[in-house]
Amino acid sequence: MKNHNSSIREPFNLTNCDYEQIHIPGAIQPHGVLLVINRSDWQITQVSNNTETMIGLTPQKLLGQPLTNILDNQQIAVIANCLPDNYQQINPLKVTIATHQENSLFNGIVHSLDNDYIILELEKYSENSHINFTQFYHVSKNILNQIQRVSKLIDLCQLMVQEVRKLTGFDRVMIYQFDEVGAGCVIAEDCVDQLNSYLGLHYPDSDIPRQAKHLYTLNLLRMIPQVDYQPVPIVGQIGIKHKPLDLSFSVLRSVSPMHIKYLKNMGVGASFSISLLSQGKLWGLIACHHQTPFFIPYEIRNICEFLGQVLSLEIVSKEANELLAYKMSLQLVESQLINNLGQADNITSALVKDPDNLLALVNATGAVVYTEGNLITLGKVPSQEFLTNLILWLDDKFQKSLFVTNALPKVYPPAIAFKDMVSGLLALSITKVQKNYVLWFRPEVLQYVNWAGNPDPPKQLAEDGTITFFPRQSFELWQETVRCQSQPWMPWEIEGVMELRSAVVGIVLQKMNELTAINLELEYTNRELDAFAYIASHDLKEPLRGIHNYSNFLLEDYGHILDVDGVNKLHTLIKLTKRMEDLINALLHFSRLGRQELNIEILDLNLSLQSITEMFNITKKAENIDIRIPQPLPLVMGDRILLEEVLTNLISNSLKYNDKPNKWVEIGFLDEETLFSNNDLHFVTFYVEDNGIGIQEKHRETIFSIFKRLHGVNKYGCGTGVGLTIVKKILERHQSKIWFRSIYGQGSTFYFTLPAER
Amino acid sequence: MNNLILFVEDSDEDFQAFSRIMKELGINQNVVRTCDGDEALDYLYARGQYEHLTAVARPAIIFLDLNLPGTNGLEVIKEIKEDDRLKTIPIVVLTTSSRVQDIETCYAYGANSYVTKPMGIKELREMIANCYQYWFKTVILPSN
Numbered sequence: 001m002k003n004h005n006s007s008i009r010e011p012f013n014l015t016n017c018d019y020e021q022i023h024i025p026g027a028i029q030p031h032g033v034l035l036v037i038n039r040s041d042w043q044i045t046q047v048s049n050n051t052e053t054m055i056g057l058t059p060q061k062l063l064g065q066p067l068t069n070i071l072d073n074q075q076i077a078v079i080a081n082c083l084p085d086n087y088q089q090i091n092p093l094k095v096t097i098a099t100h101q102e103n104s105l106f107n108g109i110v111h112s113l114d115n116d117y118i119i120l121e122l123e124k125y126s127e128n129s130h131i132n133f134t135q136f137y138h139v140s141k142n143i144l145n146q147i148q149r150v151s152k153l154i155d156l157c158q159l160m161v162q163e164v165r166k167l168t169g170f171d172r173v174m175i176y177q178f179d180e181v182g183a184g185c186v187i188a189e190d191c192v193d194q195l196n197s198y199l200g201l202h203y204p205d206s207d208i209p210r211q212a213k214h215l216y217t218l219n220l221l222r223m224i225p226q227v228d229y230q231p232v233p234i235v236g237q238i239g240i241k242h243k244p245l246d247l248s249f250s251v252l253r254s255v256s257p258m259h260i261k262y263l264k265n266m267g268v269g270a271s272f273s274i275s276l277l278s279q280g281k282l283w284g285l286i287a288c289h290h291q292t293p294f295f296i297p298y299e300i301r302n303i304c305e306f307l308g309q310v311l312s313l314e315i316v317s318k319e320a321n322e323l324l325a326y327k328m329s330l331q332l333v334e335s336q337l338i339n340n341l342g343q344a345d346n347i348t349s350a351l352v353k354d355p356d357n358l359l360a361l362v363n364a365t366g367a368v369v370y371t372e373g374n375l376i377t378l379g380k381v382p383s384q385e386f387l388t389n390l391i392l393w394l395d396d397k398f399q400k401s402l403f404v405t406n407a408l409p410k411v412y413p414p415a416i417a418f419k420d421m422v423s424g425l426l427a428l429s430i431t432k433v434q435k436n437y438v439l440w441f442r443p444e445v446l447q448y449v450n451w452a453g454n455p456d457p458p459k460q461l462a463e464d465g466t467i468t469f470f471p472r473q474s475f476e477l478w479q480e481t482v483r484c485q486s487q488p489w490m491p492w493e494i495e496g497v498m499e500l501r502s503a504v505v506g507i508v509l510q511k512m513n514e515l516t517a518i519n520l521e522l523e524y525t526n527r528e529l530d531a532f533a534y535i536a537s538h539d540l541k542e543p544l545r546g547i548h549n550y551s552n553f554l555l556e557d558y559g560h561i562l563d564v565d566g567v568n569k570l571h572t573l574i575k576l577t578k579r580m581e582d583l584i585n586a587l588l589h590f591s592r593l594g595r596q597e598l599n600i601e602i603l604d605l606n607l608s609l610q611s612i613t614e615m616f617n618i619t620k621k622a623e624n625i626d627i628r629i630p631q632p633l634p635l636v637m638g639d640r641i642l643l644e645e646v647l648t649n650l651i652s653n654s655l656k657y658n659d660k661p662n663k664w665v666e667i668g669f670l671d672e673e674t675l676f677s678n679n680d681l682h683f684v685t686f687y688v689e690d691n692g693i694g695i696q697e698k699h700r701e702t703i704f705s706i707f708k709r710l711h712g713v714n715k716y717g718c719g720t721g722v723g724l725t726i727v728k729k730i731l732e733r734h735q736s737k738i739w740f741r742s743i744y745g746q747g748s749t750f751y752f753t754l755p756a757e758r
Numbered sequence: 759m760n761n762l763i764l765f766v767e768d769s770d771e772d773f774q775a776f777s778r779i780m781k782e783l784g785i786n787q788n789v790v791r792t793c794d795g796d797e798a799l800d801y802l803y804a805r806g807q808y809e810h811l812t813a814v815a816r817p818a819i820i821f822l823d824l825n826l827p828g829t830n831g832l833e834v835i836k837e838i839k840e841d842d843r844l845k846t847i848p849i850v851v852l853t854t855s856s857r858v859q860d861i862e863t864c865y866a867y868g869a870n871s872y873v874t875k876p877m878g879i880k881e882l883r884e885m886i887a888n889c890y891q892y893w894f895k896t897v898i899l900p901s902n
Contacts, residue, residue, distance in 0.1 A: 534857060538825060541854050545877055546771035552879035553778065581877045 020256055022211055024244040027231035028252035029224065031295060032106075032123040034234060035062070035070075036245065039116055042067045042076060046236030046245065048252070055097045055104070055122065063236050067120075071095060071108070079120075084112045092298045095122060107298045111249045121252050125297045136303060139167060143307060153318040157188035160286065160311050164304060165190045168296050170272065170288035174198060177284040180488065181205055182213065183478055184284075195291075203474035204481050207262070217282050219249050220275040220305050226293035227263045227270060251298070263289075270294035272301070274308035278315050286311070327492050333360045334496050338503040347430075347504055351438065352376050361500065362426055362493040364440035371436045381441060382418040389414065391437065394427055401501060403427040404494060406442070409484040416484065419444045424486025428497050430504050440497075442486035446479060526595055533591040537584045544584070548577035583707070586722040590706065593729045598639045602757050605633045608644045609667060612651060625655055626664040633669055634684055635757035642730045643754070647688075649723040650750055654690035656717045665690040670751075683736065683753040694744040704728045704738075727752075761894070764817035765791040766798045766834065767852075768826050772875065779886050787894070790817065795829035798822075799837060802844055817847060818899045822869075824853040824860065832867060839868035846900045850893070 028034050033054045036046035044062050052058045055070070062069065067076055075093055082090050093108035106122040113119050143163045150156045157175045165173040172191035176184040182205035189199040216222070231254040234245060247253040263271055270290040276283045286308055296304075336357055337350075344350030348371045351358060355378040358367050366379040368387055375387055393412060397403045406424040409415040415422050424442030429435075551573045559567055606629070613627045636643075647667070654665035670685040695703060695710070702708050709721040731738050731752050742748035767773045773791060780787070792798040800806035804814040820838070824831035831851065839845045848870040853860070856874050864872050873889065876882055893899070 534855070538854050541877075542769055542772070542825070545854075545875065546769065546775075548877060549775040549879060549882065550771065553775070578877065 020209070020211065020258070022256045023215055023246055023248040023253075025231070025247060025254045025256075026245065027233045027254040028121075028247070028250065029226075029229050029254055030232050031225050031229075032121050032252045034250065034252050035067075035120045035122075036113065036234075036236065037067055037118050037120055039080075039118055044069075044236075045117070046234055048232045048234050050232045054124070055106075059235050070097060070122075075108070079110055079118070082110075084115070084118075087111050087118075092123075097122075109251055109298060113246065119247075119250060121250060123251065123298060136299070139303060140306065144310070147310065147314065151318075153315065153322060154187060156311070156314055156318065158190075160307065161188045161190040164274075164286060164288065164307060167303065167307075168272070168288060168300060170270075170290050170294065170296075171195060172198075172289045174287045174289075175276070175284055176287055178213075178282060181481075182208075182210070183481065184208065187284075201475055202478040202482075204478040206477070207474055209256075209258075212256070212259070213282050215248060216273075216275045216285065217277060217280070220277075220308060221251070221273070221301055222253070222255070223251065223272045223296070223301065224255060224260075224263070225270050225295040227260060227268055228293075251301075267291060272296060272304075274304050276308055276315060277312045278319070283312070283315055330361065330492065330496050333357050334499060337361065337500060341503055341507050347371065347436075347508065348374075348376065351504075352378060355379065358438075359440070361496050362440050362489065363442075363487075364424075364426070365443055366421055366441035368437075368439040368441075370439070372434070379441075380421050380443070382421055386414065386418060387439075390439075391435070394437070395435075398427070398429045398432065401429045401432075402494065402497070403429075404489050406488045407485045419484045423484050424489065426489050426494070426497060428501055430501055431508075438497075438500075442489075445482050445485055445487055529591065530595060533588055537588040540584055541581065544577055544580055548574060548581075551577065582720050583722075586720045586726075590722060590726055590729060593642070593726060593733070598642070598733060600637055600639060603636050603638055603640055603643060605636060605643065605647070608640065608647060609633070612644065612648055615648075616651065616655065620655060623655070624662050626662065627651065628664060628666040630666065630668050633667070633686065636684065636754040637757055638734050638754060639730075642733070646727045646730050646752070649727050650688040653723060654688060654692055654748075656719070657711075658690060658692035658716075660691050663691065682756045684756045685751055685753050687749050687751050689747065689749040691747040694746055695740065695742040695748050696744050697742075700740075761787045762815050762817045763787050763789045764798060764801065764820045765789050766793075766795065766820065766822045766826065766831070767791065768793045768823065772823075775882065776886065779883050780890070783883070783887055783890065785886075785890050785894075788815075790815075793827075795826045795831060795834040798834055799829070802838065819893055820847055820849045821852050822849055824851060824855060824864070832863060835864060835867040835869050848893070848899065850889070 028048045030050055032048075033051050034046075034048040035044050037044055044065055044067060047059045047062050049059060051062055057069070071079075071093075075095070078090055078093065079087075087110045091107075091109050093110065095106040095108040096103050097106060098104075105125055107125050109121045109123065111119055143160075146159055146163070147156060150159055161173040161175055164170075172189065172195055174186045174191075175188040177187045178184050184203050184205075184207065186198045186201045189197060191197065266289070268289045269292040272288040274286040276285060286304070336354065340350040340353050341347060344353070348369055351369050355367070358369075359365065359379050364379070366377070366381040368378070368381055369376045370387075370391055375384060375391075377387070381387065390412065394403060404426050405411060408422055408425045409419050415425075420443050422441045423444040426440040426442075428438045428440075430437065551570055555567065555570045555574070559570070562570070609627075609629060613629075616625065616627060651665050651667070655663055666687075666689045668687055668689075670687065693716075699710055703710065704724050705721075706725040707721040709719050711719075728738055731754075734754060736753040736755070738750065738752040740748055740750045765773065765776070767776075777789075790801065792801060797807070798820075801808045801814065802817075804811060808814060822831050822834060826834070831853065835849055835851075838847065838849065845868070849868070851864050851869050851872045852875060853872075854875055861872050873885065876885055
């Protein structure tokens with residue numbers, strides 16, 4: 001927008017102040033005089049309109065006139081000899097101008113406008129504010145000495161505001177730091193006692209508009225000695241080359257009316273700020289405020305600029321150091337985690353072994369480790385229900401194994417309820433298919449920040465309802481911009497997480513290799529066991545058979561010459577061989593059970609029970625037995641032959657270990673909904689109940705031991721002691737359990753589970 | 759009718775038991791017994807220790823134990839069944855093992871039937887009687 005005349009300007013307001021071109025205001029502040037001079041002929045082409053009051057000459061007497069009217073030839077020669085980029089070497093020129101009966105002292109400040117023109121600004125000053133080099137040296141040396149002793153950046157900033165305040169005398173000196181979105185925070189402050197502190201105040205990006213921040217990177221200083229000033233327009237030759245006058249580097253530049261309003265609403269009478277740059281970008285400001293108008297001379301401002309540059313250098317190095325230290329501490333955490341992983345038996349327990357470490361890896365306040373369908377939580381996290389749903393939602397959101405957000409509630413609304421815990425989410429998918437995740441959470445930034453500024457500011461809202469800025473409102477505005485957001489996740493934190501994942505994957509692969517090796521060994525051992533069992537039983541059976549046959553032959557051939565006792569002994573011999581054969585067969589059968597393949601199909605146990613019942617009815621015809629089946633059994637999944645063996649053994653035990661005249665055994669199932677689920681399998685519980693002799697509690701575990709009998713061999717029929725062992729083994733192979741309840745002397749009930757038919 | 763039985767059995771006690779029971783049952787067959795597989799093959803091929811025999815009678819049936827020292831029973835079945843001259847001789851496997859793999863393999867190699875040696879005198883008598891009844895009364899054995 002072209003303008004060289006400050007009276008024609010579109011009014012700026014909140015929405016368009018980003019577009020206000022503050023570097024071409026066409027006016028200056030009234031505490032000095034501005035002249036635009038043509039270098040080739042030293043003619044004054046433009047002046048500010050206040051030359052009469054300041055130097056006793058009207059603009060008309062200056063425009064078109066040579067500079068010698070104000071400066072002497074020597075001074076002009078100094079300017080002329082100075083290279084255009086080097087005016088800092090000669091600034092300030094000491095200029096004495098005779099005005100209204102007295103000699104006024106001015107600091108003359110020169111800077112280049114372009115190749116052909118320079119701008120000369122004259123600021124009034126008084127003798128006693130003059131600083132010479134020695135004083136400058138002492139002041140700066142003192143400050144630099146103190147800086148040497150401070151190690152943390154935040155302490156350095158605090159030191160700096162104190163020194164600047166001592167040097168300048170402002171009521172309040174602060175350091176603002178800008179974050180990655182341009183919002184500011186007061187990180188250091190020194191002020192007079194009666195003022196409220198702004199330390200910790202956050203304000204939104206809009207408080208200092210973009211083009212102002214840009215200008216502040218070019219020109220490191222700006223001063224407004226009297227906030228409530230009347231801008232002085234610049235008059236003269238209409239726009240040099242038809243371009244508006246660029247006052248970017250002017251010390252007298254008139255500032256944006258929005259900014260003036262802002263300062264007034266804060267109760268500021270004068271302000272001065274120094275830019276702090278880090279790697280060419282605006283890192284922050286040293287901001288000075290005074291309640292009443294306040295002027296500091298050029299030299300003092302220069303020292304402040306120097307201090308600002310020192311601080312800027314320190315910022316770069318200290319931030320780099322602190323970042324390095326932080327990164328190193330993260331590395332330490334990471335290596336501890338990876339170390340744990342290498343030594344642990346399983347990944348999950350290694351990750352959660354040192355909860356603090358896992359959280360510290362990415363500076364989180366809460367974490368969740370989700371493996372094999374199990375949730376393990378650390379630190380501050382919401383309910384299981386929320387987490388389960390979040391994990392479901394995350395399923396397809398991962399990109400390159402990561403999902404990162406510092407504003408989770410915005411993309412996943414259910415998180416709003418828990419924004420104080422889960423505003424930030426860093427999710428890592430270790431394995432996608434089997435869903436092994438680690439989630440880290442961060443709270444809402446607002447949880448940390450709580451500015452205790454004065455809730456009753458001195459100024460009120462303007463009557464026309466325009467929004468005015470003052471600290472509490474600024475803070476509230478800022479709060480709005482960061483609602484439901486956490487501190488952003490840093491690149492090195494994400495790197496740490498990816499390295500953790502690599503380590504986990506590496507270890508998993510390694511363990512898989514080990515497992516494969518172990519499995520191969522196991523297979524080998526199993527084959528050997530198989531061979532052993534076979535050979536053992538085979539080679540044992542042969543001589544056993546021999547003993548049996550020969551005992552019989554002995555009986556047949558010589559029984560007639562033995563007495564009864566001798567015959568009985570032979571009978572005993574024969575019985576013993578039979579017993580040994582039973583034992584060997586049982587052992588062989590049991591050893592095969594562990595290794596044979598199961599033939600799983602849908603089974604109707606009712607059919608099995610029919611044939612089993614028939615068999616018992618025939619074989620135990622002489623006894624009074626009753627096999628009861630109150631309701632038909634549900635369909636199950638299993639190996640028919642093996643499960644029939646289970647039923648047969650249990651029913652056989654029930655009838656065998658029974659001393660009642662009327663023996664009964666009842667087979668049924670518990671009418672509950674699925675008792676427990678295990679990886680999509682639902683189990684039904686069956687029972688076999690009898691009125692037998694019962695089992696004492698002390699034998700609870702041992703009755704399943706191989707060859708363990710609770711009674712003598714001949715009591716309650718011959719038992720090898722392997723029946724229940726076989727039952728338990730078969731059920732284990734069906735991923736089921738077996739247990740019993742019993743009242744000694746009255747009866748027992750054996751319970752076992754089987755996978756229901758899906 | 760040829761009624762020679764070749765009995766390949768390494769256990770003397772087992773062979774004694776069989777012999778006794780066969781006598782009890784009145785079974786009057788000629789039996790040639792060898793204690794291991796190699797001997798059995800030597801006999802069938804008239805070699806080795808049987809070389810000098812002028813006439814080696816060809817057995818009508820072979821009863822074979824699997825658990826033999828040296829060449830095991832399976833090998834013997836294989837060799838016999840692969841030989842055109844010998845493969846028609848029925849082989850009855852008579853052994854301790856009831857393992858499914860063993861049964862399947864024997865039949866796969868060409869054994870004609872598989873019987874397990876029972877435990878128990880009564881069962882043994884029954885088995886031998888049945889075997890004899892089947893193979894020598896019911897079945898027609900191949901001729902020379």
